[in-house]
Amino acid sequence: MPNTSHRVVVVLLPDTIGFDATIPSMIFGEATSADGAPLYEVLTCALDDSPVTTTNGYRLVAQGGPDLVATADTVIIPGTRHVPSRRDGVLGPDLAAVFDTIRPTTRMVSICTGAFVLAASGRLDGLRATTHWAYADDFRGLYPNVDLDESVLFIDEGDVLTSAGLAAGIDLCLHIVRRDHGTAVANHVARMCVVPPWREGGQAQFIDRAVPEAADQTTTATRQWALGNLTEPLSVAQLAAHARMSARTFNRRFRAETGEAPGTWVRNRRLDRARELLESGDLSIDAVAESSGLGSADSLRHHLRRGIGMSPSAYRRTFSGTPT
Template sequence: MSHRPHRVVVLALDGVYPFELSIPVRIFGTAADPDGTPLYEVVTCSLDGRPVPTSADFAVAVEHGAEAIDTADTLVLPPFVCAPTGPRDWLPDEVAAALGRVRPGARIVSICTASYVLASAGLLDGRRATTHWNDAEHFQRTFPSVVVDAGVLFVDDGEVLTAAGVASGVDLCLHLVRRDHGSAVANRVARLCVVPPWREGGQAQYIERPVPPASTATTSATRQWALGRLDRPISLAELAAHARTSVRTFSRRFREEVGLTPVQWLTRQRVEHARRLLETTDLPVDRVAAEAGFGTAASLRLHMSETLGVSPTAYRNTFRTAA
């Protein structure tokens, strides 16, 4: 007895980002049974069936209007250019009407900042969700009823799923293939698409954390001094002594200026130094740990796991600069 393929409908809104728009058809469209039978049918629609302008210098022609959503087993919303002045700008009436066509039991997926659409529609209220790390704080302020997790690549909350920035849409679509049909099918899709079947860690490993520039702040000179000796133990008392103040006063001023305790800041700078060494050198992990002031590879692994959600080896495999 044959079964119809799971139907994935992708809703392209004006200003859609082309890369993210193509992710569902590439991932789901590659999934097949061992005999080659497609496991998904992917169709792309717009609100009115007309061509959709993208964020690039071209438009995309689609063959379906919003009525395609009526038959969706999974609806995917890729991100699009939007300059809102308020939450409602993410959900104009015609978009709200399109979401209202989703059948009970169908899955709804957002990629990157398309999570704003789902949140504006109330679909993320009380749920855990994610979005691009660069927008996470604004997203949380705008939608306080959503439990925002900015550190992960995607969140699976049953029938509502959210992916973080850009390529994490690939991770989420592969996750859905794995959830629907098992690891063997998902791994084959990943191989055919030449992407990893599962990425270790989360968004934390991609967030830029530049060292604060030197300033006239009272702890700035001490911070610069500490950055020059990350390979050595540095106690809070030594930091305060360099700043020529008491430990209590130094700790208070440091937190006021940096937003972290001295110990938190020092650990973060050690992790950042380790990241740079892993990206730009072939030093063994234990040597990287020593150079960054962690002492042992085990300590480095612990701190990188806590801070970035990924091991030193996995981080190097992802980010090592080609020679």
Template structure:
């Protein structure tokens, strides 16, 4: 864990029409390991908010809470509550957020940020069912409906419901490393990292009777990353032609086999960089990259830092 003089303050803004499940995600994830974060919830006026269910939610803080937040989470709201124009009290509350703060939205919370102009010219995502509505309203936002979450500068937007868990775990992973994020995930009995994006949840025709999926091949690949697995090998394990396997894999996971493999190797490299003293070139061998240069290239593309810089930040910190 990186050294901190105090826990990071996370402020959750509850809006009318909030989904109770998503509203509770930040406190459940961020407070799973004591001492790292303090989570508080506020409303735009300090009054209870109407939830998307048949009850109201009481909060103890008004919008002034946002002024001291290191991270602000805008929770999701039911579709009928999505504003065409941002209400004045919501706009005033958002203006209280310090420029230094990280901002996270869950699902339809992206509509609130976009209406406030906070997503202009940024990459963002929201629930796949609302893609067309979002694009019509906010053409200046670079919407990516195929991902579970996307981070652009200090703003992180996530897709539907449980993607808020993925986004919050990403924040923990960024702040404190994979070991801490994995510990939080185990505590909450959720996967520390979900493969693919929203594509795997979009409604599609059921596979033909008797057809086989790619899960077995994925499990096999994770156990054999050091063997430099490729598409032909995975297809052979699955008992399919490479073309059929690639098509079914992408339909199930939401990314191509090659992109998925790179992600798995980078994730394994993270763990080795955090927990071992192996040279970077040796880490590359262990995770299946042909050379240390290949690891450096893919790692930097995925994480924004070099393997060496990542190790300096997180090695032995958990």
């Protein structure tokens, strides 16, 4: 996408969650090209001229009206108590008319309970999605055609992306920057906002449990060890042995803490490492595959295409400008 042409429009619906509404401008507003040019234009809109009430005791004044939605490259719906979508499973006539103006190529994003709005529009039917874990049962009751997974921080379904509650919106917006412009830009944004560029775990770690796990019975230390040893086999048996747990116990606790199976987590971290190497260095594709633990160039090509739809050579050209 051209550096200065991607317009992000944040739709503020009463009562909006104030924290969620500030995330897009904070993250996308810090994304710049190498020469300092902004990579995104972020605007807020409301359905009318009235200040938008929030759940936090203040009101927000949007920059424009609903006509901005038709100009958006990305539309973001922050968390909201929007009654029609939260109670009745519909958009309501005013919002439905606005959604009808969205261009077919526009990327749709929700933060927290904004997923109820996307679901009410039908854009989540048949797709995986997430929302705040506390409202998962309500969501399933209203939108049975959506494959809801409340154990993860965010879900990327291509042109439709959803995040869990509150701070998970930061994770999702950083993911979008990373997907659009690469790891280096996303890491710069994270540093400027003083947040981690990538956060482990899923919502499962925040859901109330009757009996909390003992501090010495987590998989955190093993995950840190694995990150430093990505070129090792890292089988479940190896990981469990490092954590001093049975494979069954380790697998259960790992899933509870990260929202992913151990094998999936390891593969994704290897892919993260490969992307960093492709962006920042001039290693051959074979060397990148070996250094990231993916083994062979064919394996790297397979996982990169499956994960982000690009070959290693295309990824390097896109995000580093370095010829292969």
